[in-house]
Amino acid sequence: MYRNKGISRFAWLLLTVALIMAATSVTTWAAPKETVTVLGVWGGQELQAFNKVLAAFEKKTGIHVEFTGTRDTVAVLVTRLQAGNPPDIAALATPGLIWELASKGQLVDLGKVLNMSQMKKDYAQTWLDLGSYKGKLYAIFFSVDLKSLVWYSPKAFAAHGYKIPQTWNEMLALTKNMAASGVAPWSIGLESGAASGWPGTDWIEDIMLRTGGPEVYDKWVNHEISWTSEPVRRAFELFGEIARNAHYVYGGPTAELSINFGDAVKPVFADPPKAYMLKQATFIQSFIRQAYPNLQPVKDYSFFAFPAIDPKWGVPVEVAGDGFEMLRDTPAARKLMQFLASPEAQEIWVHELGKLSVNKRVPLSAYPDELSRKAAEIVLQAKVARFDASDLMPAALGSDAFWKGVLNYVSGQDLDSVLNNLEAVAKKAYGSK
Amino acid sequence: MISTGSPNPAVPGGKHRPAPAFRLAVPGAAGTVGGVASQAFLHLVIALMCLAWILPTLGVLVSSFRPASAVANSGWWTIFANPFDLTQYTLANYQQVLEQNGMAQAFWSSLLITVPATLLPMLLGGFAAFGFAWLRFPGRDALFLLMVGLMVVPLQMTFIPILRIYSRTGLAGTLVGIWLAHTGYGLPFAIYLLRNFFGTLPGELFESAYIDGASPLTAFLRLALPMSVPALASLGIFQFLWVWNDLLVALIYLGGTSSLAPLTLKLSSLVGSYGQEWHVLTAAAFVAMVVPLILFFSLQRYFVRGILAGAVKG
Numbered sequence: 001m002y003r004n005k006g007i008s009r010f011a012w013l014l015l016t017v018a019l020i021m022a023a024t025s026v027t028t029w030a031a032p033k034e035t036v037t038v039l040g041v042w043g044g045q046e047l048q049a050f051n052k053v054l055a056a057f058e059k060k061t062g063i064h065v066e067f068t069g070t071r072d073t074v075a076v077l078v079t080r081l082q083a084g085n086p087p088d089i090a091a092l093a094t095p096g097l098i099w100e101l102a103s104k105g106q107l108v109d110l111g112k113v114l115n116m117s118q119m120k121k122d123y124a125q126t127w128l129d130l131g132s133y134k135g136k137l138y139a140i141f142f143s144v145d146l147k148s149l150v151w152y153s154p155k156a157f158a159a160h161g162y163k164i165p166q167t168w169n170e171m172l173a174l175t176k177n178m179a180a181s182g183v184a185p186w187s188i189g190l191e192s193g194a195a196s197g198w199p200g201t202d203w204i205e206d207i208m209l210r211t212g213g214p215e216v217y218d219k220w221v222n223h224e225i226s227w228t229s230e231p232v233r234r235a236f237e238l239f240g241e242i243a244r245n246a247h248y249v250y251g252g253p254t255a256e257l258s259i260n261f262g263d264a265v266k267p268v269f270a271d272p273p274k275a276y277m278l279k280q281a282t283f284i285q286s287f288i289r290q291a292y293p294n295l296q297p298v299k300d301y302s303f304f305a306f307p308a309i310d311p312k313w314g315v316p317v318e319v320a321g322d323g324f325e326m327l328r329d330t331p332a333a334r335k336l337m338q339f340l341a342s343p344e345a346q347e348i349w350v351h352e353l354g355k356l357s358v359n360k361r362v363p364l365s366a367y368p369d370e371l372s373r374k375a376a377e378i379v380l381q382a383k384v385a386r387f388d389a390s391d392l393m394p395a396a397l398g399s400d401a402f403w404k405g406v407l408n409y410v411s412g413q414d415l416d417s418v419l420n421n422l423e424a425v426a427k428k429a430y431g432s433k
Numbered sequence: 434m435i436s437t438g439s440p441n442p443a444v445p446g447g448k449h450r451p452a453p454a455f456r457l458a459v460p461g462a463a464g465t466v467g468g469v470a471s472q473a474f475l476h477l478v479i480a481l482m483c484l485a486w487i488l489p490t491l492g493v494l495v496s497s498f499r500p501a502s503a504v505a506n507s508g509w510w511t512i513f514a515n516p517f518d519l520t521q522y523t524l525a526n527y528q529q530v531l532e533q534n535g536m537a538q539a540f541w542s543s544l545l546i547t548v549p550a551t552l553l554p555m556l557l558g559g560f561a562a563f564g565f566a567w568l569r570f571p572g573r574d575a576l577f578l579l580m581v582g583l584m585v586v587p588l589q590m591t592f593i594p595i596l597r598i599y600s601r602t603g604l605a606g607t608l609v610g611i612w613l614a615h616t617g618y619g620l621p622f623a624i625y626l627l628r629n630f631f632g633t634l635p636g637e638l639f640e641s642a643y644i645d646g647a648s649p650l651t652a653f654l655r656l657a658l659p660m661s662v663p664a665l666a667s668l669g670i671f672q673f674l675w676v677w678n679d680l681l682v683a684l685i686y687l688g689g690t691s692s693l694a695p696l697t698l699k700l701s702s703l704v705g706s707y708g709q710e711w712h713v714l715t716a717a718a719f720v721a722m723v724v725p726l727i728l729f730f731s732l733q734r735y736f737v738r739g740i741l742a743g744a745v746k747g
Contacts, residue, residue: 016548037688044705044713066691069702070684079685083596085605087688192708262708266506286709291505 036332037066039080040091041073041322045286049352056348057339063332081106081327088333091142091322094391095130096398098325102133108326110137113334114341122343126385127358131323139323140341143349144356146375147281147318147388148206149303151265151288156273168210168309172241175248178276184250186242187275189264190257190407197403198390199261200243200410202318203279205389207235209316210309214384221392223430227423228416236415238309243410250275253410262287269301279306281320282375285354297371305378316384320391321358350376394429401425497715498522504712526716530703538692539699544724545608546683546695547676550615554672555665557616558623563653565624566631567639577628583621591618592685599686606690614686615679619672626671630664631657666735674725696721 042050047069054065070076073090074097080086086106092098101107110131119128119137131139157164160181165171178185190200209217212231219225220232246252250267251259265288267274278284288301295301308315324340326333339345343361350357354372356379367373379385390398401422409418495509500523512521530536564570565577595614596605604610634657642652658665680697687693700717704710 041706043702044710046705047702068684068688068691068694068698070698071701071704071706071708072684076684079592080596080688083593083600085596085600085688263505270506283707286705286707290501290709290712293502 033064034062034332035064035066036089036330036336037068037087038089038091038336039068039070039073039077039087041069041071041093042091043069043071046353049349049355052352053340053345053348056345057336060339061332061335063335065336086327088328088330089324089326089336091324092139093320093322094395094399095139095323095387096392096394098131098139098323099133101325102136102138106327107138108329110140110326110337113326113329113337114140115338119341122341122359122361124358124360124380124385130387139325140337141321141323141358142340142346143353144319144321144358144379145281145283146356146379147202147320148209148306148316149280149282149375150306151268151278151280151284151301151303152276153269153273153300154298154302155300156276162276164304165307167307167311168238171307175242179247183273184267184275185248185277187250187259187264187267187278188243188256189259189261190410191260195399195403196257197406199264199280200239200406201390201398201402202281202388203239203243204235204406205386206279206306206318207238207309208232208389209318209384209386210306210313211235211238213310213313214316214386217386217389221389223393223426227426228419233415233419236409236419240409240415244412253412256410257407266291269295282354282356282372285371297369302371303375314383316386317378317382318386318388319379320388393426397422397426397429401429493715493718496712497526497719498524499712500525501710501712504715526713527720529713530700530716530720533699533703535691535699539694539696542693543677543695543697546611546615546693547673549608549612550619550676551669551673553612553616554619554623555668558620558627558668559658559661559665560653561620561624562627562631563649563657565628566634567636567652567657568649577624580621580624584625588618588682596685605686606688606693608693611683611686611693614682615672615676618682619675623668623672626668627661627664630661634660662735666732670729670732673728677721677725 038054040050047067050067054067058064068076068087073092074094077086077090077092081101098107114137116137119140123141127141128137131137131141152164156162160178162174162178163170165174175185188199190197192198205217208220208231211234212220216225216231225231242248243256244253249256261280262284264278264280265284268276268278269288269292285297285301288295292300305315305317324337326337341359343357343359343363346357346359346362347366349355350362350372351366351368354368356372356376357366358379360380364373364376367376390402392398393402405418405422408421409415492509495512496504499509499512499521503521561580565573565580595617599605599610604613638656639652642656647655678697679695680701683695683698687698700714700721703713703717
């Protein structure tokens with residue numbers, strides 16, 4: 001009795017499988033429509049915003065776009081490239097990787113896809129250079145974050161009579177003043193899973209830009225100056241002055257290492273505040289909104305530019321961004337690239353999300369709030385703008401050793417050994433490039 | 434996997450079964466002082482292990498009913514301060530997950546991927562395991578060792594070569610491709626598990642069947658399979674969970690075919706590129722858990738029946 005039942009059940013299951021297989025074979029292979037596949041990192045609200053951009057494209061051209069969003073973009077893209085099955089278009093945030101792919105001939109030269117004279121009018125040379133390899137354009141920067149910002153609560157500042165610092169020394173004085181009142185001046189969170197440490201690299205990069213200027217910064221990125229050289233050492237030391245001081249950072253270095261970068265907004269905007277300032281990029285606004293949905297931009301939270309250190313270099317900006325590359329040259333993919341490079345597409349994107357566009361034809365009125373508009377203005381008007389150095393360096397250094405170096409330094413390791421170690425990694429990484 | 438810790442499990446659907454037989458199978462365990470002490474110790478360990486597993490899940494469950502700002506600002510255990518204050522709970526996270534575009538499609542895709550990708554390795558693994566256990570052919574043990582060895586190979590290593598084959602044969606981005614991939618990844622374990630189970634079946638059974646004129650296929654279908662329902666059920670659960678929860682294999686082999694994207698892909702895209710909005714994942718986790726839970730509870734009777742059958746036969 002029970003044996004027969006087992007058999008019949010098994011047969012029943014097999015029958016179901018056969019039916020499902022039959023059903024899907026009908027539905028799966030019946031949709032040949034002009035399609036572009038896109039791989040990118042976006043999810044959540046970002047994905048919703050990007051879907052709006054794509055919807056506008058589909059409406060205009062009738063071309064269907066298949067977007068795959070994963071936070072493992074690089075791993076998935078590299079795997080699919082090696083297997084000869086790349087997506088038509090990918091969005092990458094690391095120019096270092098874009099150049100590497102371009103040097104291997106895996107990207108399509110956009111010179112034959114886009115109207116280059118229009119591109120030169122629309123984009124600052126910096127942005128074209130970042131997407132170019134050996135004089136040919138391979139990537140268009142679509143979405144940009146401004147990193148050189150310090151977030152604060154205007155109400156808390158007003159309550160204590162704190163003024164926005166214009167120079168590094170003013171900022172240090174303010175820090176000291178705040179620490180004397182018994183509340184931590186800074187909230188720093190370095191934890192970010194496998195990428196822990198990157199918020200600290202932003203500090204060091206911004207300090208490098210302000211102490212050494214863009215030339216030294218570029219030399220550092222290209223490993224033309226050593227990690228043990230004076231400018232790098234000084235940048236670490238200035239960062240350490242704040243980050244390694246238990247009175248200057250919420251919870252001291254121990255907490256700093258374990259607090260997630262997204263959670264670092266909480267001490268600053270809690271009531272009463274447990275810290276006053278947070279150095280973080282424009283994207284952090286989404287974390288503030290998530291943790292404190294009732295706070296109003298400008299009134300309850302705002303930012304000021306990370307101040308100048310050496311007056312000679314003023315207030316340069318450090319940025320990061322996502323750029324689109326074409327991996328397969330199809331007519332549909334060409335149309336999508338042309339659309340994504342246009343102000344039309346980027347207006348939708350910045351309006352939905354408060355991300356920044358570097359297309360000069362995107363009007364400031366497209367930004368959804370005062371803060372994003374202000375950030376966009378800073379980026380467009382910046383005399384000196386540099387991309388996040390760790391995204392430009394070889395991955396073994398910029399996306400690994402540098403992060404860990406920051407963690408070791410903050411946890412109290414001797415600066416010499418941190419820098420010697422970084423230099424050793426750099427020698428290997430650039431040597432093999 | 435079997436959650437019944439009590440000595441007399443309330444067997445779902447087991448109406449006619451003589452429950453005391455199970456107790457008789459362990460005579461002398463209860464009653465003596467040492468027996469009681471060791472039983473108490475055993476129960477304590479089991480209880481602690483259950484707690485260690487359940488506590489994080491409970492945290493996720495509680496978080497899934499809390500608003501985003503509360504999740505961001507305080508730990509889930511803070512609800513126990515006044516657990517009956519209903520204003521602190523919300524269904525917004527579930528609403529956000531379920532109202533996403535294409536959720537129904539993703540559910541359906543997950544089923545379309547998982548059901549065949551579970552049954553295929555069970556079927557093929559059953560055939561192979563029977564061969565390894567009861568058919569004599571040269572190189573049998575070496576082949577079996579090779580199969581077991583394959584369990585050690587990390588599947589990430591296979592992505593590039595297999596995807597290369599797939600993109601040449603047009604299998605990339607198709608359901609058939611992903612069924613075959615999951616079948617391949619699941620087979621070594623399936624064969625290993627089933628072979629070991631088949632190996633414990635009495636050999637006289639098959640001998641007498643062969644004397645009666647049964648072919649190996651008949652012996653497999655009529656004898657080995659029906660007696661292995663518990664092993665098949667556990668294998669089914671393992672494989673189903675593995676495929677249902679898989680994100681990476683689908684991400685690589687399905688490429689950009691979003692119409693076939695399973696639930697895991699859909700849910701992972703709820704989180705922003707910096708990990709914003711992760712609180713939605715708590716609700717998403719429970720939405721994704723529904724099907725495996727149904728499967729587990731509906732197959733649980735087979736586990737218990739299997740244990741019982743073995744005990745009675747002694």
